[in-house]
Amino acid sequence: MQVEKSNEVERNIHMDLKKITEEQTSQTGLTEQISENRANGTREKGIGAKGDFKPLIVAFCCNWCSYAGADLAGTSRLSYPAEVKIIRVPCSCRINPIFILRAFGRGADGVIICGCHPGDCHYSTGNYYTRRRMTLLFSMLDYLGIEKERTRVEWVSAAEGVKFSTVMNDFAKTIHRLGENKKLEDLRCKEFPY
Amino acid sequence: MMFKINKDRWPELFSEISRDRELYMPIEKAGQIQFEKWNVDAKVRLDQLNTVKSPKDFFFPQSENIVAFKTKGKNISIFENHDESRPFVVFGVRGCDAASFKILDRVFLAEPVDTFYKTRRENATVITLSCNEPEETCFCSIFEIDPVDPAGDIETWVIDDVLYWKSITEKGHALTDDIKKLFEKADQQDEEKIYNHKEKVKDIISKLPLQNLNINEIFKNNSMLEIFNSSKWKELSQPCMGCGTCTFICPTCHCYDIRDFDTGHGIQRFRCWDSCMYSDFTRMSHGNPRSSQLERFRQRFMHKLVYYPENNDGAFACVGCGRCISRCPVSMNIVKVAKALGVKDDE
Amino acid sequence: MQRVSVLIELIRERAQKLLEDGIVNRVIGWKKGEFFYDRTPAVFQASDDLSELIYDGFCSANLSKYLIQENKKDGKILALLKPCDTYSFNQLIKEHQINRENVYILGIGCPDMLDINKIRGKGIKGIQKIEENDDELIIDTLYGQRKCRREDVLLEKCLSCKGREHVAYDELVIGDLRNDLTIENEAMSDSASGKNPYEMVEKIEAMTPDERFAFWRSELSKCIRCNACRNVCPACTCIKCIFDNDRSGIASKANTDTFEENMFHIIRALHVAGRCTDCGECSRVCPQQIPLHLLNRKVIKDINEFYGEYQAGADTETVGPLISYKQDDVEPDIIMRKGGHK
Numbered sequence: 099m100q101v102e103k104s105n106e107v108e109r110n111i112h113m114d115l116k117k118i119t120e121e122q123t124s125q126t127g128l129t130e131q132i133s134e135n136r137a138n139g140t141r142e143k144g145i146g147a148k149g150d151f152k153p154l155i156v157a158f159c160c161n162w163c164s165y166a167g168a169d170l171a172g173t174s175r176l177s178y179p180a181e182v183k184i185i186r187v188p189c190s191c192r193i194n195p196i197f198i199l200r201a202f203g204r205g206a207d208g209v210i211i212c213g214c215h216p217g218d219c220h221y222s223t224g225n226y227y228t229r230r231r232m233t234l235l236f237s238m239l240d241y242l243g244i245e246k247e248r249t250r251v252e253w254v255s256a257a258e259g260v261k262f263s264t265v266m267n268d269f270a271k272t273i274h275r276l277g278e279n280k281k282l283e284d285l286r287c288k289e290f291p292y
Numbered sequence: 293m294m295f296k297i298n299k300d301r302w303p304e305l306f307s308e309i310s311r312d313r314e315l316y317m318p319i320e321k322a323g324q325i326q327f328e329k330w331n332v333d334a335k336v337r338l339d340q341l342n343t344v345k346s347p348k349d350f351f352f353p354q355s356e357n358i359v360a361f362k363t364k365g366k367n368i369s370i371f372e373n374h375d376e377s378r379p380f381v382v383f384g385v386r387g388c389d390a391a392s393f394k395i396l397d398r399v400f401l402a403e404p405v406d407t408f409y410k411t412r413r414e415n416a417t418v419i420t421l422s423c424n425e426p427e428e429t430c431f432c433s434i435f436e437i438d439p440v441d442p443a444g445d446i447e448t449w450v451i452d453d454v455l456y457w458k459s460i461t462e463k464g465h466a467l468t469d470d471i472k473k474l475f476e477k478a479d480q481q482d483e484e485k486i487y488n489h490k491e492k493v494k495d496i497i498s499k500l501p502l503q504n505l506n507i508n509e510i511f512k513n514n515s516m517l518e519i520f521n522s523s524k525w526k527e528l529s530q531p532c533m534g535c536g537t538c539t540f541i542c543p544t545c546h547c548y549d550i551r552d553f554d555t556g557h558g559i560q561r562f563r564c565w566d567s568c569m570y571s572d573f574t575r576m577s578h579g580n581p582r583s584s585q586l587e588r589f590r591q592r593f594m595h596k597l598v599y600y601p602e603n604n605d606g607a608f609a610c611v612g613c614g615r616c617i618s619r620c621p622v623s624m625n626i627v628k629v630a631k632a633l634g635v636k637d638d639e
Numbered sequence: 640m641q642r643v644s645v646l647i648e649l650i651r652e653r654a655q656k657l658l659e660d661g662i663v664n665r666v667i668g669w670k671k672g673e674f675f676y677d678r679t680p681a682v683f684q685a686s687d688d689l690s691e692l693i694y695d696g697f698c699s700a701n702l703s704k705y706l707i708q709e710n711k712k713d714g715k716i717l718a719l720l721k722p723c724d725t726y727s728f729n730q731l732i733k734e735h736q737i738n739r740e741n742v743y744i745l746g747i748g749c750p751d752m753l754d755i756n757k758i759r760g761k762g763i764k765g766i767q768k769i770e771e772n773d774d775e776l777i778i779d780t781l782y783g784q785r786k787c788r789r790e791d792v793l794l795e796k797c798l799s800c801k802g803r804e805h806v807a808y809d810e811l812v813i814g815d816l817r818n819d820l821t822i823e824n825e826a827m828s829d830s831a832s833g834k835n836p837y838e839m840v841e842k843i844e845a846m847t848p849d850e851r852f853a854f855w856r857s858e859l860s861k862c863i864r865c866n867a868c869r870n871v872c873p874a875c876t877c878i879k880c881i882f883d884n885d886r887s888g889i890a891s892k893a894n895t896d897t898f899e900e901n902m903f904h905i906i907r908a909l910h911v912a913g914r915c916t917d918c919g920e921c922s923r924v925c926p927q928q929i930p931l932h933l934l935n936r937k938v939i940k941d942i943n944e945f946y947g948e949y950q951a952g953a954d955t956e957t958v959g960p961l962i963s964y965k966q967d968d969v970e971p972d973i974i975m976r977k978g979g980h981k
Binding site for chain 3: 321322323324326341344345354355425426427428429496499500501502527530531533534535536537540541549551553554562564565566567570571572617618619621622623624625627628631
Binding site for chain 3: 195196199200203216217226227229230231232234235236237240242243244245246247250281282283284285
């Protein structure tokens with residue numbers, strides 16, 4: 099029974115495939131749309147209520163302090179923008195420069211790193227290395243002409259829900275002012291027309 | 293029919309050609325001369341002998357999209373987002389580079405035909421430019437390539453700030469007819485000038501240090517296995533760092549990889565240049581078939597000097613452009629290899 | 640050339656003696672190539688003819704990189720290292736990539752290296768022979784004889800030489816080189832051996848962000864991902880580079896768009912940060928002549944400024960700046976207060 103069903107599913111996929119490819123190739127308009135999209139660099143981004151640009155922000159938060167701080171902001175009903183996407187890491191020094199570049203490449207307009215206060219790292223010395231690494235990375239990005247304000251490091255402890263909320267709101271406002279990330283975007287990662 | 297046009301009118305010529313075709317030529321950008329699209333502000337540099345990146349890029353680009361996929365549940369949609377090719381003109385191609393196109397043709401236009409390559413070849417009009425000042429690294433003449441009469445759709449010479457133009461093929465005639473009004477006809481004096489110029493350059497070529505190599509003796513008369521098992525390969529491959537520079541700047545190297553890239557919204561399948569010098573070249577489930585740098589180094593030169601001629605009526609897969617000689621980080625190159633294997637100057 | 644040709648005799652003599660005495664069983668140096676200016680790194684076995692060993696102003700290759708593989712083989716190898724090469728050597732010792740006992744270093748004096756690209760950049764084509772006459776180069780070409788000043792065609796890195804002292808050696812063979820050049824240095828203008836290595840970095844820092852972006856876009860768009868810079872770098876010793884590793888998510892063999900052009904160089908500069916000795920090889924080998932040393936020098940300048948003066952490879956003890964910390968390090972927002980106009 100299972101085998102028959104999966105065979106049927108496969109056949110369906112195959113037929114769907116054929117149908118879609120036929121549709122696609124007959125719709126020359128679609129190919130033009132793709133080239134136009136690539137040319138204009140348009141992207142299906144979050145459109146705000148007023149139709150203006152909403153930035154995409156990635157926040158790397160360390161599990162012990164800043165993620166807990168974010169939790170606290172939530173339970174205290176302090177709001178921060180929905181565009182901030184949090185990625186939890188065990189410690190801020192887990193963050194590789196590659197993560198930050200990848201975030202920018204895949205559509206982020208701003209990246210913020212949150213960790214424990216220097217001296218209070220859960221793993222005792224992790225954030226010291228973060229501090230050095232991120233300083234050099236952000237300095238390098240600035241050297242290449244990427245806007246300095248697109249990256250930030252903030253130290254947020256588990257008790258600082260207010261600080262977390264304030265920082266995120268402020269950062270989102272800064273990024274909103276700066277506009278879409280054009281310099282470090284990866285054109286391949288843009289949405290196809292669907 | 294030979295035409296001519298003065299240097300001060302070249303911008304007019306280029307702008308006329310680029311009206312309904314894309315025009316590419318050696319242009320200086322950030323201190324380096326490469327084939328770029330022409331525009332009015334471009335710094336055209338026809339005095340440089342060779343660009344670093346060869347014009348094979350026009351027919352066999354460093355990376356090109358093939359197809360993209362998107363999955364939704366159990367459905368898969370396919371988008372053919374391969375870049376459309378439009379008619380274009382490549383100006384200022386040297387004899388060696390023009391000959392490399394023929395070598396690539398044998399690979400890509402043999403069955404099964406690479407349709408992307410074929411379309412681009414059909415869309416292109418190649419305008420070759422004769423060499424004025426060959427350098428010590430040139431050795432195209434040993435592969436029977438004529439640098440002063442370079443084969444192309446249209447041949448050109450630049451002598452004393454005048455561009456001389458002669459169309460050879462149908463495609464060349466078609467382009468020339470479109471822009472004929474800008475030219476003056478070349479007269480007997482001009483023909484003499486060109487002839488004298490060619491003789492002068494041929495004289496320089498006869499003095500080039502590498503132009504006497506008798507390449508056929510070793511590679512045609514010795515058995516493949518003898519060369520393969522030569523003890524010289526150890527010494528030759530020792531400094532090689534396996535970087536891949538030689539393969540990327542070589543106008544005849546044509547290995548490629550097909551990779552999938554996860555865009556976050558779907559998969560983009562694309563083709564890109566690969567290098568046989570890399571440690572993960574043609575990696576299969578058991579690993580790389582050539583695990584040492586010696587084997588990889590040997591493979592590259594055996595392919596160019598022995599295997600390709602064997603499969604292609606004796607044509608060598610090298611055009612003597614000299615790029616590998618001037619750009620290898622450790623100064624290893626095909627001439628050193630040939631000489632180590634026994635190639636000597638003609639007596 | 641006279642000074643250096645005396646030196647090569649001394650080097651060959653010492654190498655021969657060390658081989659005969661069985662202290663080393665092979666020598667790594669340079670071999671002459673096809674043309675007057677090309678030199679290939681080569682390993683000479685005990686039985687080989689050392690008359691092919693050559694040393695002059697075109698031997699710019701950093702041999703420390705080859706020692707990583709060579710030192711794993713049997714026996715001791717004699718390495719000819721110039722002063723800047725010895726910094727790379729120390730750094731590799733620190734990273735446990737080289738076993739000190741397997742290498743015998745002959746520290747050789749350096750006459751300042753010449754850059755064939757700069758010579759060609761002067762429009763000199765068809766080079767047949769180059770002769771040095773004090774501070775002038777006389778070049779015989781297919782198109783006649785040309786001349787140029789030696790200091791105009793020195794390698795970029797030699798213009799801001801770290802110093803002519805070897806920081807690691809078993810024996811020194813300098814001949815008269817050091818004395819001659821010390822006197823000359825004092826008489827020479829700022830253009831050689833005294834140039835501020837961060838001059839161009841500072842110039843770029845003073846530009847506006849958009850100007851900087853335009854500069855780097857124009858430079859990095861030339862990149863063909865040939866990986867010469869990565870493979871020649873003594874600090875890039877990963878057996879499987881992250882860009883070759885399919886599991887890293889950033890593996891690629893070609894720059895398919897501008898993002899990848901930027902990413903490769905940013906990541907490489909950061910991976911070697913704190914370990915780069917500023918040997919200048921990356922810029923020398925780039926076939927598109929991208930000034931990669933400007934990226935690495937920017938990182939070094941930042942390290943010097945924020946975390947104290949540090950020269951990688953100056954010794955084998957000091958811990959690198961990225962694997963150490965101070966509790967009162969600067970905060971990352973210091974970059975907001977630096978750089979060009981807003």
